Amino acid sequence: MFQVSGEGMLMVTARAPTNIAVIKYWGKRDESLILPINDSISVTLDPDHLCTTTTVAVSPNFESDRMWLNGKEISLSGGRYQSCLKEIRQQAGDVIDENKGICIKGEDWQKLHVHIASYNNFPTAAGLASSAAGFACLVYALSKLMNVKEQYELSAIARQGSGSACRSLYGGFVKWAMGNDVNGSDSIAIQLARETHWSDLVILIAVVSSHQKEISSTTGMRESVETSELLLQRSQNIVPKRIKQMEEAIRNRDFTTFAKLTSADSNQFHAVCLDTSPPIFYMNNTSHRIINCIERWNQSEGTPQVSYTFDAGPNAVMFAPNRKVASLLLQRLLFYFPPLPGDDLSSFVIGDQSILQEAGIGSMKDVQSLSPPPETKDSKFLSKHGGSVSYFICTRPGRGPELRAHGDALIHPQTGLPK
Amino acid sequence: MFQVSGEGMLMVTARAPTNIAVIKYWGKRDESLILPINDSISVTLDPDHLCTTTTVAVSPNFESDRMWLNGKEISLSGGRYQSCLKEIRQQAGDVIDENKGICIKGEDWQKLHVHIASYNNFPTAAGLASSAAGFACLVYALSKLMNVKEQYELSAIARQGSGSACRSLYGGFVKWAMGNDVNGSDSIAIQLARETHWSDLVILIAVVSSHQKEISSTTGMRESVETSELLLQRSQNIVPKRIKQMEEAIRNRDFTTFAKLTSADSNQFHAVCLDTSPPIFYMNNTSHRIINCIERWNQSEGTPQVSYTFDAGPNAVMFAPNRKVASLLLQRLLFYFPPLPGDDLSSFVIGDQSILQEAGIGSMKDVQSLSPPPETKDSKFLSKHGGSVSYFICTRPGRGPELRAHGDALIHPQTGLPK
Numbered sequence: 001m002f003q004v005s006g007e008g009m010l011m012v013t014a015r016a017p018t019n020i021a022v023i024k025y026w027g028k029r030d031e032s033l034i035l036p037i038n039d040s041i042s043v044t045l046d047p048d049h050l051c052t053t054t055t056v057a058v059s060p061n062f063e064s065d066r067m068w069l070n071g072k073e074i075s076l077s078g079g080r081y082q083s084c085l086k087e088i089r090q091q092a093g094d095v096i097d098e099n100k101g102i103c104i105k106g107e108d109w110q111k112l113h114v115h116i117a118s119y120n121n122f123p124t125a126a127g128l129a130s131s132a133a134g135f136a137c138l139v140y141a142l143s144k145l146m147n148v149k150e151q152y153e154l155s156a157i158a159r160q161g162s163g164s165a166c167r168s169l170y171g172g173f174v175k176w177a178m179g180n181d182v183n184g185s186d187s188i189a190i191q192l193a194r195e196t197h198w199s200d201l202v203i204l205i206a207v208v209s210s211h212q213k214e215i216s217s218t219t220g221m222r223e224s225v226e227t228s229e230l231l232l233q234r235s236q237n238i239v240p241k242r243i244k245q246m247e248e249a250i251r252n253r254d255f256t257t258f259a260k261l262t263s264a265d266s267n268q269f270h271a272v273c274l275d276t277s278p279p280i281f282y283m284n285n286t287s288h289r290i291i292n293c294i295e296r297w298n299q300s301e302g303t304p305q306v307s308y309t310f311d312a313g314p315n316a317v318m319f320a321p322n323r324k325v326a327s328l329l330l331q332r333l334l335f336y337f338p339p340l341p342g343d344d345l346s347s348f349v350i351g352d353q354s355i356l357q358e359a360g361i362g363s364m365k366d367v368q369s370l371s372p373p374p375e376t377k378d379s380k381f382l383s384k385h386g387g388s389v390s391y392f393i394c395t396r397p398g399r400g401p402e403l404r405a406h407g408d409a410l411i412h413p414q415t416g417l418p419k
Numbered sequence: 420m421f422q423v424s425g426e427g428m429l430m431v432t433a434r435a436p437t438n439i440a441v442i443k444y445w446g447k448r449d450e451s452l453i454l455p456i457n458d459s460i461s462v463t464l465d466p467d468h469l470c471t472t473t474t475v476a477v478s479p480n481f482e483s484d485r486m487w488l489n490g491k492e493i494s495l496s497g498g499r500y501q502s503c504l505k506e507i508r509q510q511a512g513d514v515i516d517e518n519k520g521i522c523i524k525g526e527d528w529q530k531l532h533v534h535i536a537s538y539n540n541f542p543t544a545a546g547l548a549s550s551a552a553g554f555a556c557l558v559y560a561l562s563k564l565m566n567v568k569e570q571y572e573l574s575a576i577a578r579q580g581s582g583s584a585c586r587s588l589y590g591g592f593v594k595w596a597m598g599n600d601v602n603g604s605d606s607i608a609i610q611l612a613r614e615t616h617w618s619d620l621v622i623l624i625a626v627v628s629s630h631q632k633e634i635s636s637t638t639g640m641r642e643s644v645e646t647s648e649l650l651l652q653r654s655q656n657i658v659p660k661r662i663k664q665m666e667e668a669i670r671n672r673d674f675t676t677f678a679k680l681t682s683a684d685s686n687q688f689h690a691v692c693l694d695t696s697p698p699i700f701y702m703n704n705t706s707h708r709i710i711n712c713i714e715r716w717n718q719s720e721g722t723p724q725v726s727y728t729f730d731a732g733p734n735a736v737m738f739a740p741n742r743k744v745a746s747l748l749l750q751r752l753l754f755y756f757p758p759l760p761g762d763d764l765s766s767f768v769i770g771d772q773s774i775l776q777e778a779g780i781g782s783m784k785d786v787q788s789l790s791p792p793p794e795t796k797d798s799k800f801l802s803k804h805g806g807s808v809s810y811f812i813c814t815r816p817g818r819g820p821e822l823r824a825h826g827d828a829l830i831h832p833q834t835g836l837p838k
Contacts (some may be wrong), residue, residue, distance in 0.1 A: 233652040265699045275690040278714035295697035
């Protein structure tokens with residue numbers, strides 16, 4: 001796992017997944033420690049489709065901490081990076097390998113500088129929780145480089161980079177317990193179940209085209225805490241109940257309850273955003289149309305076939321209980337939100353493309369000849385909106401962070417700079 | 420006021436205003452009596468710009484109750500019409516004029532049939548509270564025809580036609596007290612102030628183009644009562660406080676408080692709609708853009724210049740403290756939401772068109788040469804959306820229902836049918 005170059009450079013490469021909350025985090029009780037006002041629960045997404053890869057390197061020759069994101073140097077001076085770097089150095093252990101001539105004592109890390117190179121396998125600006133994967137990966141990689149013993153403390157460190165990053169330190173189904181401690185030591189992530197516990201679950205993401213500039217979630221949740229008269233009711237009385245119900249639904253692989261809670265909690269989070277002054281709109285007409293499409297289907301079947309959730313942006317993340325239902329969902333979505341003429345199907349539906357085959361769709365012509373969903377009787381609901389979804393990603397619950405082979409390193413072992 | 424034709428027909432014509440709630444009514448505690456779960460407050464709109472005109476006629480020759488809306492016969496068999504007709508007949512008094520040979524005893528009204536013709540001076544389907552004006556006008560006109568003594572009971576009758584209709588029985592600023600009585604006798608409208616109390620106020624309505632079919636407010640509020648976990652918090656703990664604050668703001672003509680409460684309460688009502696299962700969306704991208712335009716302006720000035728409110732549809736109703744500020748608002752709205760090329764300015768801004776002159780806009784060319792609002796620094800917010808507003812209506816607080824001259828009658832005095 002460790003790599004030593006000619007210049008005495010030590011390097012670790014890791015990747016970490018994104019996650020999508022099914023019971024939402026919205027509102028901090030402590031802005032700088034990033035302590036939330038309620039528990040939240042998320043599903044970790046398969047890193048094969050959505051992940052951050054990060055290489056961290058240390059060398060006595062490095063003159064300062066530096067970082068590159070997708071090849072471009074970015075500043076580490078922000079409080080959130082500084083908190084993570086400071087906290088992880090405090091936990092650093094000895095790294096000694098006499099054969100390789102390495103001897104770094106725990107306290108040495110305070111003086112050594114690191115170089116960090118990070119890369120997302122998905123568009124950073126698309127609103128797909130890149131900061132969650134990014135901070136989880138940074139903290140995980142540094143903990144391996146610095147031989148941090150207390151792995152369970154990592155989520156409390158990643159949390160200080162980006163709240164939801166703490167949940168990306170585990171695979172499968174994860175709870176972020178809000179905790180009580182004023183210093184945040186018990187505001188940590190806990191794995192509820194591994195990804196293999198509910199392996200039938202299929203996750204479909206619609207990346208929605210948007211020309212609106214959205215308010216950041218940090219600013220948005222601060223304004224909600226300050227001005228929404230409904231948020232406290234949610235965080236104190238509604239979420240605690242839903243957390244218990246969601247834990248049980250996941251334990252029992254009870255898709256009906258899981259789906260109802262997921263959609264209802266997403267809608268309530270966006271309701272609180274609307275109740276904020278000035279009001280916050282993350283969903284747009286396309287988001288609303290996706291919801292209406294799913295709700296009409298679910299209503300016609302009498303029980304939830306699929307569910308949806310939206311974070312601080314217009315993208316929809318949808319859950320289906322199995323591949324068969326996922327293919328029925330994909331048929332509906334492609335009917336309403338087809339690619340633009342000239343688009344390529346294989347770049348319009350990415351990730352686990354076998355769902356396309358399951359849906360019997362092999363070409364653009366198959367998309368064009370899709371029938372209207374049978375539950376759609378009113379012709380008002382038959383208009384198509386080509387181009388309003390940029391692309392779809394088919395994925396599933398996935399693993400937590402893991403180390404990668406030397407060949408995946410993003411930093412050049414001689415220069416200490418991004419490859 | 421009474422008109423007797425050769426066939427012994429008696430006729431009354433009246434008009435009644437629409438109203439816009441500034442503290443919203445959403446949710447019934449009794450579906451058939453239409454008793455709300457919280458008080459609401461509205462502003463009555465000038466009937467010169469938005470009103471229903473209704474003629475009611477009675478004759479011993481009429482064989483059944485019949486009604487025509489905008490010239491087309493509609494059924495009176497619905498429970499809401501039946502409730503209003505039944506209740507008003509119970510209150511009916513003697514109509515005796517020996518000179519004219521009229522003698523109808525109070526109890527006679529139970530056997531006599533009425534013909535009703537009604538006409539809106541604005542598009543019925545545009546989501547401009549046509550049912551409020553319609554039921555208020557129907558009940559008011561019948562009360563005059565039937566010589567109902569207890570005028571204060573009319574609002575409780577109109578309420579059973581359409582909840583918000585009770586508020587259209589008064590001009591100016593009106594509270595609908597939810598009441599406690601199980602039979603609804605104290606769920607009535609009360610005038611807080613006449614329209615002349617705050618005559619500087621200018622009201623601008625944007626009729627927003629929409630291709631979506633919205634859920635009716637009756638169905639929507641039933642589903643909110645059944646499924647929203649936030650509605651009770653709103654109706655029990657938030658609205659009572661806001662009602663007191665709004666009453667005081669109106670009393671003091673305190674525009675800052677009035678504006679903050681109006682916008683916040685509209686947003687909270689739509690938040691509750693989103694928290695409903697399935698979620699209800701009444702506002703669309705255009706509605707969101709109007710809100711963002713106003714919020715950016717208010718934020719840049721540090722204090723609310725104007726406020727907005729949305730009912731069960733995408734139309735915006737905006738309040739300005741005076742004509743000067745209203746003209747600044749109209750300039751902003753016409754910059755972002757210009758008419759389509761070929762549209763006529765005089766049919767794009769209707770109602771009190773003198774606000775256009777106040778804004779220095781006399782032609783389509785003036786609209787095209789409007790400068791971007793000075794608070795708009797980010798070019799992201801400069802895109803125009805021609806055609807997304809169908810037209811604007813400039814109006815003001817207005818009078819309650821009133822009788823109209825014989826010449827305005829909508830029923831032919833010989834045939835008893837619509838003219």
